[in-house]
Every structure is written in structure tokens, then in C-alpha cells.
Amino acid sequence: MDHAKANETQDPGEIDRIIAEELGRLLDSPMFVRSPVLSRLLQFLVEHRLRGGRSSPKAYAIATEALGRNEDFDPAVDSYPRVMVGRLRSLLDRYYADTPWVHRLRVPQGSYEVVVQYRSAPPAARSAEGPQADGDVKAATTSAGSGRPPRSSKVRSSRDGAPRFGRWVVALVLLALALFTLWTLRGGPDRLFVGDPVAVPLLEVSAPVAGNLPESRALARALDGKLRDGLRRFDLIDLLSARAPGSTATGNSDYRLDTSIVRSVEGVADVTLVLNRVADQRAIWSQQLRLTQDQTPEFTAIEPLIAQLAGDYGVIVRDQVQRQPENFSPGYPCLAQFNRMRQMRNTATAKQVDTCLRSTLKASPRDPVALSALSLVRYGDWQPRRMTEDGRTALGEARTLAQRAYESSPNSAAGLFAMSRASFYAGNCAGGNAMGDAATALNPFDADMSGFLGLFKLTCGQAPEGEALLRRSLELDPSYPGVPAVTLAFILSQRGEQDEAQKILDHIPSPSNMEPQYMMVRSIVLARQGHVAEGRAQWQRLLSYTRQPSDATPENVLSRFVITPVVIQRASAALRDSGVIPGKPAS
Numbered sequence: 001m002d003h004a005k006a007n008e009t010q011d012p013g014e015i016d017r018i019i020a021e022e023l024g025r026l027l028d029s030p031m032f033v034r035s036p037v038l039s040r041l042l043q044f045l046v047e048h049r050l051r052g053g054r055s056s057p058k059a060y061a062i063a064t065e066a067l068g069r070n071e072d073f074d075p076a077v078d079s080y081p082r083v084m085v086g087r088l089r090s091l092l093d094r095y096y097a098d099t100p101w102v103h104r105l106r107v108p109q110g111s112y113e114v115v116v117q118y119r120s121a122p123p124a125a126r127s128a129e130g131p132q133a134d135g136d137v138k139a140a141t142t143s144a145g146s147g148r149p150p151r152s153s154k155v156r157s158s159r160d161g162a163p164r165f166g167r168w169v170v171a172l173v174l175l176a177l178a179l180f181t182l183w184t185l186r187g188g189p190d191r192l193f194v195g196d197p198v199a200v201p202l203l204e205v206s207a208p209v210a211g212n213l214p215e216s217r218a219l220a221r222a223l224d225g226k227l228r229d230g231l232r233r234f235d236l237i238d239l240l241s242a243r244a245p246g247s248t249a250t251g252n253s254d255y256r257l258d259t260s261i262v263r264s265v266e267g268v269a270d271v272t273l274v275l276n277r278v279a280d281q282r283a284i285w286s287q288q289l290r291l292t293q294d295q296t297p298e299f300t301a302i303e304p305l306i307a308q309l310a311g312d313y314g315v316i317v318r319d320q321v322q323r324q325p326e327n328f329s330p331g332y333p334c335l336a337q338f339n340r341m342r343q344m345r346n347t348a349t350a351k352q353v354d355t356c357l358r359s360t361l362k363a364s365p366r367d368p369v370a371l372s373a374l375s376l377v378r379y380g381d382w383q384p385r386r387m388t389e390d391g392r393t394a395l396g397e398a399r400t401l402a403q404r405a406y407e408s409s410p411n412s413a414a415g416l417f418a419m420s421r422a423s424f425y426a427g428n429c430a431g432g433n434a435m436g437d438a439a440t441a442l443n444p445f446d447a448d449m450s451g452f453l454g455l456f457k458l459t460c461g462q463a464p465e466g467e468a469l470l471r472r473s474l475e476l477d478p479s480y481p482g483v484p485a486v487t488l489a490f491i492l493s494q495r496g497e498q499d500e501a502q503k504i505l506d507h508i509p510s511p512s513n514m515e516p517q518y519m520m521v522r523s524i525v526l527a528r529q530g531h532v533a534e535g536r537a538q539w540q541r542l543l544s545y546t547r548q549p550s551d552a553t554p555e556n557v558l559s560r561f562v563i564t565p566v567v568i569q570r571a572s573a574a575l576r577d578s579g580v581i582p583g584k585p586a587s
Contacts (some may be wrong), residue, residue, distance in 0.1 A: 016050055018116050022105045027252045031095050031440045035200040036239050038088050039065050045114045051358055056112040085112055197331025197360050204240045204253035209260040220261055222297035230306035233443040235369045235414055236317055237310050267293035273305060285315045298517050306445050307476040312339040328352050332359035338373045345380060353377060371405035372418035383563055401503055413442040429460035447477035451484030459564050467491055482512030490521045516545055516561045527578035535580045554581060
């Protein structure tokens with residue numbers, strides 16, 4: 001009996017329940033979480049079945065409603081639906097090959113219909129003799145029409161009575177596993193976390209709501225493409241596209257981004273973005289832009305909103321941290337805490353982040369995002385202890401982790417930028433530039449990468465390119481994050497543009513305005529504006545922050561928080577030239 005006939009003889013309600021439960025397990029699995037397009041395709045096929053579809057969905061419906069193709073899609077000349085369903089079959093087979101199952105979902109060859117396949121018992125572990133015999137699966141499928149679980153010789157022999165000692169062995173094994181779990185949870189930091197890493201949030205992007213005129217529909221498609229292209233480049237979200245134009249169904253997504261575009265007769269377009277948290281159906285962020293005709297259909301003005309939404313410490317990451325402020329579980333929660341720590345590093349949080357990143361890498365040793373994050377944590381450990389053995393150990397591990405991130409994923413922004421940072425810190429400007437340029441090309445919407453690459457280029461003597469990247473960073477992140485904004489203020493001050501430098505410094509929020517780099521640049525700007533006493537008072541605060549004596553040279557003070565010698569040299573000269581500290585005595 002084939003799969004379709006077996007399903008027809010079962011109770012329809014029971015089959016629907018099995019299909020819905022299996023769909024939930026599949027979409028929550030890491031394998032499907034990493035494949036948002038195939039997840040969306042599977043969800044569409046299942047929902048077609050659960051809505052009572054009497055036959056397989058058509059290729060056109062799959063292409064336009066599940067795979068995002070335009071309404072002019074022609075299945076007679078484009079095999080995209082067939083190819084993607086073939087990939088879905090392969091992914092399902094890979095999932096169930098590693099997962100014990102009593103019943104599983106299958107999309108039979110030559111069909112787009114989801115069916116249930118049964119077997120008599122979960123498959124035994126693989127051995128040298130190969131997988132469990134196909135006859136067991138065949139017997140299970142054939143028995144499906146009886147409306148009861150299939151029986152096999154193994155099931156019958158167990159009913160004849162298993163030896164008592166066998167039952168005791170099973171009970172002891174279960175008890176040992178329970179005790180081991182409790183010991184693990186109560187153990188030291190290396191045993192703090194158990195289980196698979198938590199996946200990154202799933203974001204559903206609804207098709208933009210627009211008017212019915214051809215121009216409005218064209219703008220909606222352009223906006224949709226801009227958002228999807230930008231959001232997919234970030235590592236801390238996955239995309240789940242809407243199943244149909246205008247759909248508001250949420251499926252298993254964590255967040256939903258609704259968009260709309262309204263055009264006026266004059267050609268002005270009002271674009272509205274609303275981010276909804278699916279768990280409680282709350283709108284947690286919204287933005288509206290008014291775009292002139294020359295700003296569409298490129299929608300470059302949307303780029304800062306993309307960065308604000310999905311960046312390293314964007315809206316979604318902050319929402320995670322605010323709702324679970326002490327969650328240092330491996331995977332996404334750990335990466336969210338890592339990005340929060342970068343706003344204001346402290347020893348206790350750095351240690352927790354170090355531990356959870358190592359736990360993440362135990363489960364996923366080739367994860368370039370976690371490797372890059374841990375590399376940056378170790379660079380942070382090295383900076384204040386550069387002259388100690390612990391500092392040298394931290395530096396060595398930071399470089400090794402960066403190299404592993406790159407080798408694990410040489411075509412990812414995370415892997416490339418980890419190696420770019422390591423190259424710059426080692427004084428290799430050519431390698432750092434090449435890697436950094438490749439990383440920002442992969443994600444031109446990442447404010448953090450643009451800002452730090454700008455800083456690196458300035459250090460390597462590429463002032464125009466560096467300044468352009470710093471300005472790009474502040475365009476993408478108008479909150480004026482610390483290091484890029486402070487560096488740009490320093491450049492402007494060196495050029496004599498003190499008022500512009502002051503505006504940037506005044507715009508920098510807490511906690512960035514408590515960092516030593518900020519205090520240093522502010523002291524220079526104040527002195528150059530004629531407020532020498534205020535500049536010197538700011539410098540005294542910096543001495544207290546770094547625990548340096550009042551007569552410490554600027555080189556010694558700056559070496560406490562600046563890594564690159566050329567930056568220390570330039571900043572020390574600026575401090576003397578501005579009058580913040582006395583100049584060196586003439587030799």
C-alpha cells in the first residue's frame with residue numbers, strides 16, 4: 001500500500017494531529033531553522049493539507065505563495081518549485097536519518113502532497129550491519145489502514161515477558177542519566193550549560209501593503225526586496241517570508257515585520273514599518289519615513305532602519321536581553337549578551353559571556369559568529385594586560401579563534417571580519433584591508449563593521465577611506481556608538497573643526513560617554529575651543545579612571561586603553577599641542 005492510500009485509511013483527525021506536531025518539531029530543529037526557505041515551503045505544503053486540500057498544490061501556487069516568485073511566474077518554463085521540493089525531500093530524509101521516529105512526514109516523488117509514513121518502532125542505532133531493515137518500515141506502512149499501531153515480532157516477543165533483570169538495567173540506566181543531569185547543572189562553569197544552543201529568532205517579513213496601481217505594486221516589490229536583502233545579511237536573525245502577499249499569519253516566527261507604502265499624487269511615498277512580537281502580539285517598534293520621488297525605488301533611506309532593527313545590538317537583540325536579562329544560555333542568548341557587554345564591558349559579564357561562548361562552541365565548533373565573538377572577548381582580555389603572561393596567552397588565543405572563524409566560513413562577514421581585526425592588530429594593514437573590505441561588501445548595512453574598519457584604515461594611513469567609513473557607521477547607527485563617533489570627533493578636531501567635533505561628542509549617549517577614549521578627545525576639543533581649564537579637568541578625570549599619577553606621561557596613560565602605537569603617538573601629540581598637558585621640555 002502506498003503512502004497516500006495508507007493515510008486515506010487512517011482517521012483524518014489523527015493524521016492532521018500527527019502532521020501538525022511533526023511540523024512544529026521540524027521547524028524548531030536547527031536543521032530547518034538554518035533553512036528558512038525550505039521551512040516556509042514545508043509550512044505551506046502542510047497548511048494546504050490541513051486546510052483540506054483534496055489534491056497536491058499546483059506548482060504556480062507553490063512558487064508565488066511559498067517561494068516568493070512574482071505573479072507572472074510560468075511553471076511550464078521554470079522548474080524552481082520542483083527543484084525546491086526535491087531539496088525539501090532531501091532535508092526531511094537527513095532530519096529523520098538522525099532522529100528516532102515512529103511516524104514521519106514525507107513528500108512522495110512525483111507529488112507535492114505531504115503524507116505520514118509509519119514504522120513499528122524507533123530505529124535502532126546505526127551499526128556496521130547498516131540501517132534497520134526496510135521491511136520494518138514497509139510493514140508499518142501497510143498496517144496503517146487498520147487504524148491501530150502496527151505489530152512486529154519484536155513487539156510480540158516483548159509481551160511474552162522480558163527478564164526481570166533487563167527491566168532493572170533500564171531503570172538503573174535512567175536513574176544514572178537523571179543523576180548525571182543534576183550533577184551537570186550543579187557543576188562548575190564548564191558544565192553550566194546542557195542541550196543544544198538556542199537558535200536565533202525567526203523574523204517573518206510580511207509583503208508590503210500598497211495600492212493597486214502598477215506603480216504602487218512596483219514600489220512595494222522594490223521595498224520588499226530592499227528589506228529582505230538587508231535583513232538577510234545579519235547573523236542574529238533568520239528570515240521567514242510571508243506565505244502569501246498581504247498575509248499576517250505568524251506560523252512559528254518570533255517576530256513579524258509589517259510594512260506599508262502610501263503614495264501621494266505628488267509622488268511622495270510614506271513608508272511605515274512595524275515590528276511585532278508574536279508571543280504576545282505586541283508592536284515593540286515602529287518607524288515612518290516620508291520619501292521623495294528621487295529616493296525611490298532605491299530606498300537607501302531605509303538602510304539605517306534595517307541596521308537599527310537587526311544589528312548586533314538592534315531592536316530584536318535588545319528585546320531578548322530586556323525580557324531575559326540573565327539568560328546566558330549557549331547560542332543566540334549568549335550572542336545577545338555578548339553584544340550588550342560590548343556597550344560597557346565589565347569583568348563579571350565578560351566572564352559569563354566567555355563561558356557561554358565556549359559552551360556554544362562545544363556544540364557548534366565551526367560557528368563563525370561565536371568564534372569571532374570569543375576572539376573579540378579575548379582581545380579585550382589582552383588589552384589591559386599586554387605586558388603579562390596572561391595577556392600574551394589571551395592574545396594568542398584571540399588570533400587562533402579569529403583564524404578558526406575565517407577557516408570555518410571564509411565567505412561569511414563574521415569570518416572575514418574576525419580575520420580582518422586580527423590582521424590589523426598584528427600590524428598587517430594589507431591583509432586587514434582586504435578582509436575588511438570583503439566583509440563590508442557582504443554586509444554594507446552593519447554599522448559596527450563600517451565603524452571599526454574605518455578606524456583600522458585611519459591607523460594604516462588611509463584617512464579619506466577611513467573617514468568615509470566612520471561617517472557611514474554613524475549614518476547606519478544614529479545613536480552615535482562610542483569608538484567610531486569619538487574617532488570622527490578626533491579627526492574633525494585635528495582639522496580645526498572644533499564645533500563639529502563638539503556636536504558629535506554631545507550626541508554620544510551613556511555609557512559611551514564614560515569611556516576613556518571619550519574623555520581624552522573631549523579634553524582636547526575643550527582646550528582647543530579656549531576652555532583649557534575644563535580640558536585639563538577632564539584629563540584629571542581620565543587619570544583617576546586609569547589609576548595613573550598626576551604626572552604620568554600621556555603615552556603611559558593612553559597605553560592603558562589604546563592598542564595601536566601610532567594612535568597613541570597622534571593622540572599624545574594632540575594633548576600637548578592643545579595645552580591639556582605641558583609640552584615636552586626642549587632637549
